[in-house]
Amino acid sequence: MHMSAHSAKGITREKRTASSSAAKDTTLAIDIGGTGIKAILLDAKGAPASERQRALTPNRATPAAVLKLLDAMKSKLGNFDRVSVGFPGVVKKGVTLTAHNLHPKWVGFEFEKVLIRRWKKPVRVANDAAVQGFGAIHAKGVELVITLGTGLGSSLFIDGTLVPGLELAHHPWRKNKTYEDDLGKKGFEKHGRKKWNKLVEHAIPQLEALFNYDHLYIGGGNAAQIQFQLPPHVTRVSNEDGLLGGAALWRRPMSEHR
Numbered sequence: 001m002h003m004s005a006h007s008a009k010g011i012t013r014e015k016r017t018a019s020s021s022a023a024k025d026t027t028l029a030i031d032i033g034g035t036g037i038k039a040i041l042l043d044a045k046g047a048p049a050s051e052r053q054r055a056l057t058p059n060r061a062t063p064a065a066v067l068k069l070l071d072a073m074k075s076k077l078g079n080f081d082r083v084s085v086g087f088p089g090v091v092k093k094g095v096t097l098t099a100h101n102l103h104p105k106w107v108g109f110e111f112e113k114v115l116i117r118r119w120k121k122p123v124r125v126a127n128d129a130a131v132q133g134f135g136a137i138h139a140k141g142v143e144l145v146i147t148l149g150t151g152l153g154s155s156l157f158i159d160g161t162l163v164p165g166l167e168l169a170h171h172p173w174r175k176n177k178t179y180e181d182d183l184g185k186k187g188f189e190k191h192g193r194k195k196w197n198k199l200v201e202h203a204i205p206q207l208e209a210l211f212n213y214d215h216l217y218i219g220g221g222n223a224a225q226i227q228f229q230l231p232p233h234v235t236r237v238s239n240e241d242g243l244l245g246g247a248a249l250w251r252r253p254m255s256e257h258r
């Protein structure tokens, strides 16, 4: 936006520029999970601009099957200018490198390139917990985000800048079990709510000792199952942030290693 004229004419022009650019900045935000896939349109400020679409992740969640479903979900929403995708695995330069809870065909898939070609729109793909983090953090100090869903998501930020690539999910933490084994959906089902709560309560100080975060945010579908009192610098955040963070993926300066 240009800050030139102080005259009424200049202000009018500036206003017009602002509103026309706002009209151009509708983001189609997509959150791909191991269980469900969600999509919504967000306005330039990141507020919802459509109903939320939700579909079950295909059983055989290959890139082809997921792309087909995304086409169908997109066709139910209005026009958009750009796309943000949260993906449940490691993403580097738009390529999906791991996909623990989807089909192995995602490994090495050029997801961003393929979607750009398919939909002819600018696309940014990032790890789902990173997108969730963008929706949740306050961009102050060291902020850690974990998501308790089908998988266990994690993302780390310093003053609002993502430190890409943090993967706590498959890291062993006790009795040769990984964080995801115990705290993800399968862990929840195996241990039951009470024991799962004990394990989450035990993981929090471990993560604090490792990261010395200023704040920890806990999101994901199962965050609602937490029954113990969280310390003051640990907060539960809405699972909706997984979609709402999609606008921030375009607003914030972003390393291509996101």
Ligand code: BGC
Pocket: 033, 034, 087, 088, 089, 090, 098, 100, 101, 127, 128, 129, 147, 149, 150, 151, 152, 153, 154, 167, 169, 170, 180
């Ligand atoms: C993946 C992470 C992902 C998390 C939540 C894990 O299995 O390795 O990359 O963020 O699930 O979907």
